Structures are given as structure tokens and as C-alpha cells.
Amino acid sequence: xxxxxxxxxxxxxxxxxxxxxxxxxxxxxxxxxxxxxxxxxxxxxxxxxxxxxxxxxxxxxxxxxxxxxxxxxxxxxxxxxxxxxxxxxxxxxxxxxxxxxxxxxxxxx
Amino acid sequence: xxxxxxxxxxxxxxxxxxxxxxxxxxxxxxxxxxxxxxxxxxxxxxxxxxxxxxxxxxxxxxxxxxxxxxxxxxxxxxxxxxxxxxxxxxxxxxxxxxxxxxxxxxxxxxxxx
Numbered sequence: 001x002x003x004x005x006x007x008x009x010x011x012x013x014x015x016x017x018x019x020x021x022x023x024x025x026x027x028x029x030x031x032x033x034x035x036x037x038x039x040x041x042x043x044x045x046x047x048x049x050x051x052x053x054x055x056x057x058x059x060x061x062x063x064x065x066x067x068x069x070x071x072x073x074x075x076x077x078x079x080x081x082x083x084x085x086x087x088x089x090x091x092x093x094x095x096x097x098x099x100x101x102x103x104x105x106x107x108x109x
Numbered sequence: 110x111x112x113x114x115x116x117x118x119x120x121x122x123x124x125x126x127x128x129x130x131x132x133x134x135x136x137x138x139x140x141x142x143x144x145x146x147x148x149x150x151x152x153x154x155x156x157x158x159x160x161x162x163x164x165x166x167x168x169x170x171x172x173x174x175x176x177x178x179x180x181x182x183x184x185x186x187x188x189x190x191x192x193x194x195x196x197x198x199x200x201x202x203x204x205x206x207x208x209x210x211x212x213x214x215x216x217x218x219x220x221x222x
Contacts, residue, residue: 030208041198041216043152048210086152090208095164096142097202097211099152 002027002091004100012106013077021072021103023087031090032063033097034072038083046072046085077107111135115201115214122221125190130217132184132201141184142202142211143176145169152200158184159207191221 003026013019023032034046047054047061049070054061058077063070070087084104088097114133122128134141143155157164158176175187184203188195198218202211 031210033210035213041146041218043200043213043216045210045212088152088211095140095157095159095207096154096167098154099144102151 002029002089002098004087004089004098006085006087006100006103008103009101010104010106012108015077015079015107015109017077017107018073018075019077019105021074021085021105023070023072023089023100025068025087025089025100027068028092029065029068029089030092031097032065032070033088034061034070035086035088036081036083037086037102043086074105077105079107079109081105082107111212113201113203113212113214115199115217117217118215119218120220122191122219124193124221128188128191128219130186130188130199130201130219132186132203132214133182134184134201134203135212138203138205138212140164140204140207140209141176141178142204143186144200144202144213146198146200146216148197155186155199188219191219193221195219196221 031050036044049063058075060073084102087100116131141158146152156166156170198216200216201214
């Protein structure tokens with residue numbers, strides 16, 4: 001089956017720093033979403049981005065489907081950005097999204 | 110913004126007991142999913158459901174698991190005889206169409222003792 005790998009697995013930042021999270025997938029996908037899992041365990045939808053670039057405030061995402069990767073950029077990080085970031089891909093020809101391995105982010109004040 | 114609602118938020122049960130987890134989808138969504146997350150691990154696909162049928166299921170979704178939409182509104186996940194290793198957060202997700210964005214509920218934390 002498809003492999004969805006995220007890097008780095010863990011990241012510690014000082015407040016105000018910028019970061020780039022990566023999601024690599026091993027097969028063709030129809031769609032891709034980025035989620036933030038907050039400390040209470042809720043999965044918050046950040047982006048639905050099958051291709052191209054989108055921006056929402058301090059966050060932006062880029063997906064290059066032909067090269068099988070997506071990037072999530074966080075600028076001017078805040079402590080509330082802490083948590084785990086997951087990408088999830090909709091696998092072509094199936095009825096499911098598969099989640100990546102996650103990046104655990106901690107932002108220090 | 111419409112939300113996916115899951116109940117209960119927490120459930121503690123004894124090994125061997127049956128549990129039913131409930132989900133109320135967003136009203137115009139037609140595709141329903143259950144995912145599981147064991148503490149500290151990644152989110153795993155269990156099953157997808159459309160038009161009152163299972164569309165796809167994972168190896169985790171064995172004969173102990175079942176899903177249904179009994180009354181046209183709730184979407185349920187039943188575990189017939191719980192095991193210790195079923196302890197996890199269970200998430201319901203819904204989508205308007207296949208491969209449309211998933212919308213997740215807040216999850217049910219299941220603890221099997």
C-alpha cells in the first residue's frame with residue numbers, strides 16, 4: 001500500500017521562528033489535507049490542497065502532486081501552534097484517506 | 110460552521126463488553142469514515158461507508174467491528190467484544206463526496222480495562 005512519510009518527526013522552535021514540514025507519498029493521490037492535532041486531541045483541518053499553493057494567515061501549503069510531496073510552512077510560530085501536524089492523502093482508486101506519520105511540534109515561549 | 114458530533118467523549122468498558130460509538134454527520138455529507146488513534150501513534154483508517162454499504166475496510170476492521178446508519182442520521186461503530194488493545198481514540202469523519210475534504214468529530218476516547 002501507499003507509504004506517507006512526514007519529516008521531521010519532531011521539531012522544537014522558539015516563538016517567532018519559521019518552519020517547513022514535509023509530507024512525501026509513494027503513489028498517486030487524488031487529494032491531500034493537512035491537519036493540526038491540538039493538545040486536546042482534536043483534528044483541525046488546515047488545508048485541502050490537491051495541488052498548488054494556498055495561504056491562510058501565518059500558514060501556507062504547497063503540493064506538487066507529480067513529484068509526490070507537500071510542504072506546510074509555519075511563519076512567526078506561536079505557542080498555540082504546538083501539537084502534531086498530519087498530512088492525509090486520498091489514494092487514487094480507493095475510498096479512504098491515509099494519514100502520514102506526523103510531525104510533533106513544540107513552540108517555546 | 111456545521112460540525113460532526115461524536116458521543117460519548119469518553120467511555121470506559123471492561124474487556125469482553127460490547128460498545129457502540131455514535132456519530133452525527135454533517136447534514137449534506139454522504140460519505141462516512143471511522144479512524145482510530147492509539148495513544149501517541151498515527152491515525153489509522155478503519156472503514157469507509159457510503160449508500161448504506163461498506164466501501165472499504167482495513168485489516169484492523171475484523172469481525173469484531175461493525176458499522177451502520179440505523180436511523181438515517183446517526184452513524185455507529187460497534188465493537189462486539191472489546192479487547193485491551195482496542196483502547197484508543199476513535200474518530201468519525203464525514204465528506205460531501207468521495208475524495209472531498211474530511212471533516213472530523215472530536216473523537217471518543219475508549220479505555221478497555
